[in-house]
Amino acid sequence: MATVTLKGNEIHTLGNLPENGSQAPSFTLVKTDLSSASLSDYKGKKVVLNIFPSIDTGTCAQSVRQFNQEAAELKNTAILCISKDLPFAQARFCGAEGIDKVETLSDFRDGSFGKSYHVExxxxxxxxxxxxxxxxxxxxxxxxxxxxxxxxxxxxxxxAALEALMDA
Structure with a gap:
């Protein structure tokens, strides 16, 4: 179990993130068109997993905007913005914001991503x-x-995340 805070109050997740040097756990998530996306779909690319509670909160929305802005400069890199929001909400947000350089994916179907990455x-x-x-x-x-x-x-x-990409 890992401990983080929400406005100073302790809350817990299932555990710690995968360690540097380890193989990233495989996953299957839902795209905005309701098809599936797996980590293996991005084989041969660098991948940024931007994970957050809900696209409908200010900080989460800003992370999607910021990574979308940064993604324009990155070669051979996929930026995946992952939450449990319904794909319809993710598509609505990206459409309204003009976000087109990141991919939103949802863990709403079975929650297996949150469990395998220990971020639930x-x-x-x-x-x-x-x-x-x-x-x-x-x-x-x-x-x-x-x-x-x-x-x-x-x-x-x-x-720090972008520097890790550049060093890879």
Whole structure:
């Protein structure tokens, strides 16, 4: 179990993120067109997993905007914005915001992503949603950077995640 906070109050997740150097756990998530996407679909690319509770909160929305802006500069990189929001909400948000360089994916069907990456909240007001985290995976499927944001209301360290991409 990992401990983070939400506005200073402790809440817990299933555990710790995958360690650097380990193989990223496989997953199957739902795209906005309701088809499936798996980690294996991105084989040979660098992958940023931008994980968050809900696209309909200010900090989560900002992380999607920020990664969308940064993605324009990245070669051979997929940025996946992952939450348990319904794909319809994700598509609505991206359409309204003009976001087109990241891909939103949903863990709403079975919650297996949150469990395998240990980011599912186990208690508190966000129980069942995903903890704000970033995991960067290299072309070989190895984790090269991870951050579970200690205060859920804060944004992730974009600079550190992007530097990990550049160093890979």
């Amino acid at each position: 909240f186990t208690d508190g007001p966000l129980q069942g949603l995903l903890s704000r985290s970033v995991v960067v995976v290299n072309e070989n499927g190895e984790v090269i950077y991870s951050e579970q944001v200690s205060e859920t209301a804060d944004e992730p360290n974009y600079k």
